[in-house]
Amino acid sequence: MNFVPQTTYWLVEGDEFIGRVTVRHILNKLLEKEGGHIGFDIRPSKRRKGYGMKILQLAIPKAKEWDLEKALLICNDNNEAAIKIIKANGGVLQDRIKQGHGLPQKLRFWIQLKPPEDYS
Numbered sequence: 001m002n003f004v005p006q007t008t009y010w011l012v013e014g015d016e017f018i019g020r021v022t023v024r025h026i027l028n029k030l031l032e033k034e035g036g037h038i039g040f041d042i043r044p045s046k047r048r049k050g051y052g053m054k055i056l057q058l059a060i061p062k063a064k065e066w067d068l069e070k071a072l073l074i075c076n077d078n079n080e081a082a083i084k085i086i087k088a089n090g091g092v093l094q095d096r097i098k099q100g101h102g103l104p105q106k107l108r109f110w111i112q113l114k115p116p117e118d119y120s
Contacts, residue, residue, distance in 0.1 A: 011055045018046050021059040025066045036072040052085045064113045071111045076104040
């Protein structure tokens with residue numbers, strides 16, 4: 001089975017659905033390469049209006065509630081909006097993962113949720 005515990009939140013305005021964000025509490029091998037801890041989507045008619053930025057900003061404190069030190073976010077290398085949103089929220093690129101022929105590469109970013117422990 002590839003299922004892990006996760007919580008999904010909706011972003012709504014009045015009674016209108018804007019988007020959703022999923023916070024996965026743990027990762028399995030598949031999610032380490034293709035999904036990450038946090039995944040978000042904004043409905044097409046609401047894109048380019050700041051909702052992607054908002055939904056990720058709201059998700060970060062939720063990820064902290066699950067005692068994650070850092071969160072993995074993964075997107076396609078041709079998804080400029082997601083890359084911009086992830087970087088604006090502290091995402092640091094770890095690497096690129098090649099997909100099959102003709103498919104975009106996956107970019108893996110980490111967002112630090114808690115300060116690194118001081119071992120000095």
